[in-house]
Amino acid sequence: MKRIVRAPAKLNLGLDAPFVHPDGSIEWRMVMTSIGLSDHIQIETKSSHSAIRIFSDSSFLPNDRRNLAYQAARLFFDKVGFKVGLEISIEKNIPVAAGLGGGSSDAAAVLRALNEMFETGLSFEELAQIGVQVDSDVPYCVYSRTALVSGRGEIVTPLTKLPKMWFVLAKPHVSVSTPKILKQLATTSVSHPPIDELLAGIENQDYDRIVANIGNSLEEITTAGHPQIKTLKSRLIEYGADGSQMSGSGPTVFGICRTESRARRVYNSISGFCNEAYISQPECDSHPVI
């Protein structure tokens, strides 16, 4: 049996961390969306062995049990009570450790694909419960559509589709450690973006209200160590984006544009300044299979 699936990158339009639980885990309130920029994952069953083997075209990825796709497959087999040999090949297009949830999306794509391949009939809620053991972004990625995410990441409430818009992404050449950034949340006072206003903007399909209410509590922490992020945000606005923000724990920033022509102009300008730039639209298809 063989499947090829697409694993889309995610953006955080709104990211609030209202508090840190006594066990150190974070309470989230996030508005997330998925975009066209995607990894491609081939999953093939093997009768010649019973291992889970990972292959990828990226030298930045671990090809062993540290790979989030591996962890997802192993937890899936634990849940369903059987195990078969698998080869998972990842074509990596989403920048790694960029705040775009690439690893989580790969893991979620594997969960969805295995559930379909073996006709195990697990609901999205059940796949999300497996996924949260891998990373707090995996439950969202199981749905891969615009959603409000709360709890420790496991409560996903799908929202109506976004109105037409384009994103221009720019990844500065810096490395950010997500665990280090999240650790600082417990001791740093951060601002809280207006998530309810953002939700109202989406509900009313009001582009201007959405753009006016994007926000990310982690931005102050990450930019303190990496001022380039602020510069890139300002450039995106200067080049014509209506709003700009960092995604996740960074360092990728995105600009929002209402039209494709404006987005292309912003993309062309930012490309001259940052050599990792992308242009993308919100993902419409919630379970992309190639």
Ligand code: ATP
């Ligand atoms: P986060 O969801 O924590 O914000 P991110 O989007 O910033 O993560 P990822 O690209 O998911 O970053 O990578 C985070 C880490 O996970 C990296 O150190 C990477 O080596 C590891 N990793 C394991 N498996 C994968 C995978 N399939 N794709 C990407 N990274 C992976």
